[in-house]
Structures are given as C-alpha cells and as structure tokens.
Amino acid sequence: MQDKRARWLKFYHVLLPVVVLAISGWVHGLADLTFPVPWDDEAIFIYPAASISTSGHLQTDSLNPERPVFYHPPAYPIALGLFFKIVPPGLRSARLFSWLLLAVTYVFCLRMVREFASRTQAELILSLFFLGGHTTIAGNIARPESLVLAFCLGGYLLLLKGRPWPAASVLVLGCLVHPAAWFLALAAGGAYLIDTRGTWPVLAKRDIPWVVLATACLTAMAAYLGSRWEWVWNDLQVSIQFLSKTWGQRLAVLASPWNGIPALLAISLPVVTLRMRRPLFALSLLVLTLWFLPIYRPEMWYSVYTAFAYALGACLLVELAACCLPAAQRRFGTALIMVALLVGGLVLGHVPDPRHYPDYFWWRHMRIRAQPDYIHPTDYPAISAALQAEPVLTQPRRVAFYPNGDGTLFIGRLPNPWIPFYPAFTDDQPDAIIFHQSRLAYPGHSPILRELMQTHGVNPSQPTHMRDETEKWFVHFLPSPAAPSPESPPLPHP
Numbered sequence: 001m002q003d004k005r006a007r008w009l010k011f012y013h014v015l016l017p018v019v020v021l022a023i024s025g026w027v028h029g030l031a032d033l034t035f036p037v038p039w040d041d042e043a044i045f046i047y048p049a050a051s052i053s054t055s056g057h058l059q060t061d062s063l064n065p066e067r068p069v070f071y072h073p074p075a076y077p078i079a080l081g082l083f084f085k086i087v088p089p090g091l092r093s094a095r096l097f098s099w100l101l102l103a104v105t106y107v108f109c110l111r112m113v114r115e116f117a118s119r120t121q122a123e124l125i126l127s128l129f130f131l132g133g134h135t136t137i138a139g140n141i142a143r144p145e146s147l148v149l150a151f152c153l154g155g156y157l158l159l160l161k162g163r164p165w166p167a168a169s170v171l172v173l174g175c176l177v178h179p180a181a182w183f184l185a186l187a188a189g190g191a192y193l194i195d196t197r198g199t200w201p202v203l204a205k206r207d208i209p210w211v212v213l214a215t216a217c218l219t220a221m222a223a224y225l226g227s228r229w230e231w232v233w234n235d236l237q238v239s240i241q242f243l244s245k246t247w248g249q250r251l252a253v254l255a256s257p258w259n260g261i262p263a264l265l266a267i268s269l270p271v272v273t274l275r276m277r278r279p280l281f282a283l284s285l286l287v288l289t290l291w292f293l294p295i296y297r298p299e300m301w302y303s304v305y306t307a308f309a310y311a312l313g314a315c316l317l318v319e320l321a322a323c324c325l326p327a328a329q330r331r332f333g334t335a336l337i338m339v340a341l342l343v344g345g346l347v348l349g350h351v352p353d354p355r356h357y358p359d360y361f362w363w364r365h366m367r368i369r370a371q372p373d374y375i376h377p378t379d380y381p382a383i384s385a386a387l388q389a390e391p392v393l394t395q396p397r398r399v400a401f402y403p404n405g406d407g408t409l410f411i412g413r414l415p416n417p418w419i420p421f422y423p424a425f426t427d428d429q430p431d432a433i434i435f436h437q438s439r440l441a442y443p444g445h446s447p448i449l450r451e452l453m454q455t456h457g458v459n460p461s462q463p464t465h466m467r468d469e470t471e472k473w474f475v476h477f478l479p480s481p482a483a484p485s486p487e488s489p490p491l492p493h494p
Contacts, residue, residue, distance in 0.1 A: 009120065017110060020127040021103055024139070027131070027358045028099045031140045033374035034440050036366050038091060038405025041301075042142040043422040044071050045080065046408045050089040052081025061396060062407070062419055064426040068228065070235040071424065075176035075221065076144035091408040094142035101146035102139040102304075106130045108153045109308070112160060112283065113315050118322035121338050122315040128342060129311035132350045133361040138304035142408075144178045145304050151177060152184040153308075156286055159188055160279040165207035167192075169214035176221050180293050180305070187289040191282035194274075235425055243297065258348065262310065266291040269316055280316060287313040300364065307350045314341040365443045372468040374440050375409055379473065382465035383434060384415045386475040390432070400430040402449055403441065435474040437463075 044063065051060035058068040058077060068074070080097055087093040106126065113122035129135065138145050151174030158167035171188055174181035192201075203211070225232050269284035290309035294302040318338050325333045345351035353360060361367055387399065398421035399414065401407040407420030414420065421430045435453055437446075437460075453460060456476055463472035 012120065013123065016123055016127060017107060020106070020130060024103065024106075024131060024136070025099070027136055027368075028095075028140055030358065030370070031136060031361075031368050033091070033409075034366065035137055035361060035368045036141055036363065037374065037438075037440055037442055037445075038403055038408065039141060040404040040422075042091060042094065042405045043408050043420075044069065044424055045077050045142050045144070046089070046091065046094050046411070047420070047422065048074070048077040049080035049084055049094065050411055052078055053084035053089055061398070062421055063424040065428060066426065067231055069424045070225070070228070070232045071238065072144060072178060073176055073221070074224075075173070075217075076147050076178070079147055079177075080142070088412070090411050091142065091405070094408070095140050098141060098143070098146040099139040101150040102130075102135060105146070105149045105153050105308075108150075108157045109312065111157055112153075112279070112312075113319075115279075116315070116319045116322070118315075118318045118334060121318050121322075121334065125314045125318065125338065125342065126311050128351045129307055129314075129345060131352050131357075132307060132345070133352065133358075133363060134303040134307040134350055136358065136361065137363050138301065138307075141301065143301055145180075145301060148174055148178050148181045148184075149304070149308065152181050152188075153286075155185070156188055156282070159192060160282060163207070164192055164201035165203055166210040169207075169210035172214040172218055176217060180297070180302075183289050183293060183296070184286070187285040188282070191285045195278055195281060261344075262291065262313075262348075265313055265317070266309065269313065272320070273316070280319065283312060283316055287316065310345055310348070310350050314338075314345065317341060369440060372438075372440070372471055374438060374471075375406075376467060376471075379465065379467060379471075380410070380413050383410075383473055383475060384413070386464045387418050387432065388415045390477050397432070398428075398430040399432040399434055401434050401436065402452060403436060403445055406434070406436050430478060432475060432477045435476065437470075437472040437474075439470045 047060045047062040048058045048068065050062075051057060058074055060068075063069045080094055083097045084093060087096070109126050109130075110123055113119055113126070116122050151170055155167045155169075155171035155174060158164075158170060167188065168185075171181070171185040175185055266288045269287055270281060273280040273284045287309050290305045290312070293305040318334055318341070321334045321337045322330060342351055346353060352358065358368055387397075395417040396419045397417050399407075399418055400421050400423065401410070404422050407422060410420050418432075423429065433452075433456065435449060435458060437449065441449075450460070453474065453476075456478075458474050458476050460474075462474075464475040465473040
C-alpha cells in the first residue's frame with residue numbers, strides 16, 4: 001500500500017503543474033486583449049523594449065524624440081527587448097512574456113514547499129491561487145511585477161537551497177527592475193542573517209559567475225543612470241508624488257475589515273516561526289513583505305503580490321498544522337485548516353470559483369470577453385489607408401492613440417513614415433490622433449475619450465472605420481506647428 005501511495009503521489013507531483021500550466025495558458029489565450037484592455041503603462045514599457053530589440057538603446061521616438069524615459073528603472077524594458085529579439089515586438093508578445101515569467105514563478109513556489117510534510121496540500125493551494133483572477137491579469141499585462149516576482153522568488157528558492165551568493169545575485173537583478181524588489185531582497189537578507197546568526201557565507205567557485213553577473217549588471221545600471229541623473233530624477237517625480245498623495249488610501253486599506261485577519265496572520269507568522277526549522281521563518285518574512293508591498297504603494301496592479309502572499313501564507317499555516325497538531329488530530333485538522341483558508345481565498349477573490357471559470361473574472365469592470373474582437377486584422381489596413389491619405393510633411397510622422405495602449409498593437413503595422421507615439425515627459429505633440437471607441441473599453445475611459453474628441457472637434461457620428469456596429473476608429477490630423485490652432489490643445493502625458 002505504501003509503495004502504491006508513493007507512486008500515486010509522485011504522479012500527482014508531476015501531473016499537477018502540467019495541468020495547472022495548461023489551464024493557465026488556455027485562460028491567458030482567452031483573456032487576450034480584454035482582461036485587461038490595452039493599458040497606458042504598457043506603451044511606456046513596450047516602446048523602449050521594441051527599440052532595444054532593433055537598435056540596442058532605450059531612447060525611442062515613440063515616447064520622447066530627445067532622450068530616454070525613466071518612468072521606472074530600465075531593466076524591465078531591457079529584458080523585454082531581449083525577448084523581442086526572438087518574437088515579434090508588440091503587445092501580445094509582451095503579455096506572453098509576463099505569463100511565462102509568472103509560470104516560472106509558480107514552479108519556483110512549488111519547489112519551495114517540496115520538503116514540506118504537507119507538500120501535497122501546499123501544492124494544491126499554490127495551484128488554486130495561481131489560477132485566480134489576480135494572478136491571471138498580472139500574467140496578461142506588460143508591467144514589471146511578473147519579472148520582479150520571478151527574480152525575487154527565484155532568489156528566495158536559491159536561499160532556501162543553501163546558495164546564499166547566487167540568491168543575493170538574483171535578488172540584486174530584481175532590484176534593478178523595480179523598487180518593490182528592494183523590500184523582498186532586504187527580507188531575504190534578514191532571514192539569512194537571523195537563520196545563520198550573522199555568519200558570512202562562503203563564496204564557492206561555482207558561485208563566482210553569479211556574483212560577476214550581478215556586479216556587472218549593477219555597475220552598468222549605476223553608470224547608465226548616473227550619467228543621465230537629471231532626466232532620471234525628473235521622471236521619478238511621478239512615483240514620488242504618487243507616494244506622497246496616497247497615505248489616506250493606505251490607511252483605508254489597513255482599516256478595512258477584509259484586511260484585518262490577513263494582516264494579523266502576516267505579522268504573526270515571523271514571530272511564530274522564528275525558532276522553528278528552516279525554511280519556515282524565511283518564508284514567513286517573504287509572506288509579510290509580499291503582503292506589505294500593496295500597503296506601501298496602493299497600486300491596482302499590485303494585487304498579484306497579495307495573491308502570492310496569501311498563497312504562501314496558507315501553505316505555511318497548513319504546514320504548521322501538519323507539524324504541530326497531535327498525531328490523532330493531524331489529518332483532520334490539516335484538512336479543515338486548508339479548506340478554511342481556501343474558502344477565505346475564494347471570498348477575497350484570490351481562489352477561482354469553479355462555476356463558469358474563467359468567465360466570471362472581474363477586474364475594475366473588465367472581464368474576459370470573446371466578442372467582439374478588440375482589434376481585427378481588417379482594422380489595420382483601414383487605419384493605414386486613412387493615414388496614407390494625408391500628405392507627408394515631416395519624418396517620422398507621429399500618431400497618438402487613445403487608449404494609449406492601442407499604439408503597441410500597431411508597432412511595425414503603420415505605413416511609412418508613421419510611428420505610434422505616446423508623448424511621455426515631453427511637450428512634443430503628435431501629427432495625428434487615433435481615437436478608438438469600443439464596448440470592451442474600461443468604463444472610465446469612455447467619458448474621457450468623448451471629451452477629448454469634442455475638444456479636438458472630432459464628429460462622433462463619422463468614424464473613419466467601423467466594425468461589428470460598435471468598434472469605431474477615428475483618425476484625426478492635427479495642424480502643423482507652423483499653423484497652430486486654438487482648437488487643438490496639447491495632449492496630456494504622464
């Protein structure tokens with residue numbers, strides 16, 4: 001019986017991630033351009049990544065014709081640009097990159113719980129959270145959260161496997177992607193120092209390439225940013241101002257009753273596991289830090305950090321039950337705690353409801369919708385024809401899109417010499433604007449779009465191109481700089 005059970009468990013441990021990743025990939029394909037719709041942030045990351053793939057530098061005329069834009073540290077556009085060297089640059093490729101990174105992160109988490117007494121239950125918990133809506137949407141948007149999680153959880157895994165120098169190297173690479181990784185790196189460092197009582201790790205020969213890679217990347221990034229510090233500091237003001245204006249929002253999140261119990265558990269776990277066997281304390285610090293990140297910066301896309309915090313926290317609680325409950329109560333008690341945690345995750349929206357999965361996913365009024373197509377192959381030639389009808393006065397000619405993320409769908413698809421343009425940290429204005437009215441759009445976008453169209457004198461009853469009776473595209477040409485018009489005010493930028 002034991003041999004049969006061992007064979008079944010081995011089969012389960014292999015089959016589960018295969019099935020979960022297959023389901024996740026299927027959902028990623030369904031989500032496509034509707035969950036979420038193309039987002040402004042994606043343009044800021046994808047345009048420089050496309051430039052990296054073709055010319056090897058971050059500066060792109062699609063954002064700023066004079067200099068690179070440092071809305072975030074440039075490691076994510078660089079990594080995405082390297083990915084674009086093997087796939088066509090564009091929004092769908094960038095979203096595939098995010099899904100692949102989160103798939104790798106999921107595998108890292110499975111490896112973290114491999115030595116757990118409750119490994120079977122822990123892997124099921126991680127899988128259900130991975131298939132949830134918060135992780136799904138994070139794996140379908142071109143933002144740096146997926147790369148941060150891949151680097152930092154990969155670094156944690158190396159730390160738990162007794163490889164402190166490679167762990168530190170990978171965590172340093174994560175810190176080059178986004179400041180959120182700094183907190184996770186500090187938590188890993190604190191866990192190591194407490195677990196080893198401050199012992200300095202021995203540098204083995206096999207660790208040297210990791211350290212050399214991290215040192216080289218860190219030095220290159222410091223030199224690159226330092227030589228452009230005036231621009232970096234100017235662009236960072238967006239994030240700094242955001243932090244200073246969101247203290248009330250943070251306090252409201254902390255005061256919410258939905259966050260009371262998870263907050264108590266996240267804070268208590270490091271205290272409870274401080275003197276317990278490895279890796280429980282290190283993982284508890286990871287849980288606390290992941291939970292803290294959306295509190296530190298209440299960004300709507302940071303819910304994926306909360307999802308991973310809850311998933312790993314639930315695994316720790318089940319492991320504590322499997323190790324600490326009396327033998328007679330262990331099996332029933334562990335199962336009861338796991339069910340309670342999964343029900344809590346379901347209520348909080350982190351665990352998927354099997355009914356109508358994944359159609360019920362809902363995020364800020366967005367959900368997965370198969371019809372109509374957000375963009376169809378017939379839309380591209382119709383818009384290209386409208387742009388070609390305008391005489392070419394300057395090169396390149398720049399066309400802005402509303403929503404701004406739509407421009408990433410037109411990389412390499414516009415007639416020469418037109419390029420997609422998102423005026424980021426520049427006063428330069430486009431030569432044309434393409435407005436996209438869609439019933440798939442985020443509801444808050446529609447009134448803004450109507451107001452912009454009215455301001456620019458665009459007739460909403462005369463679309464340049466229409467499809468499915470609802471999808472409308474308006475191509476509007478702006479006057480040349482030599483002939484300014486009071487009816488065409490500057491477009492807003494970040």
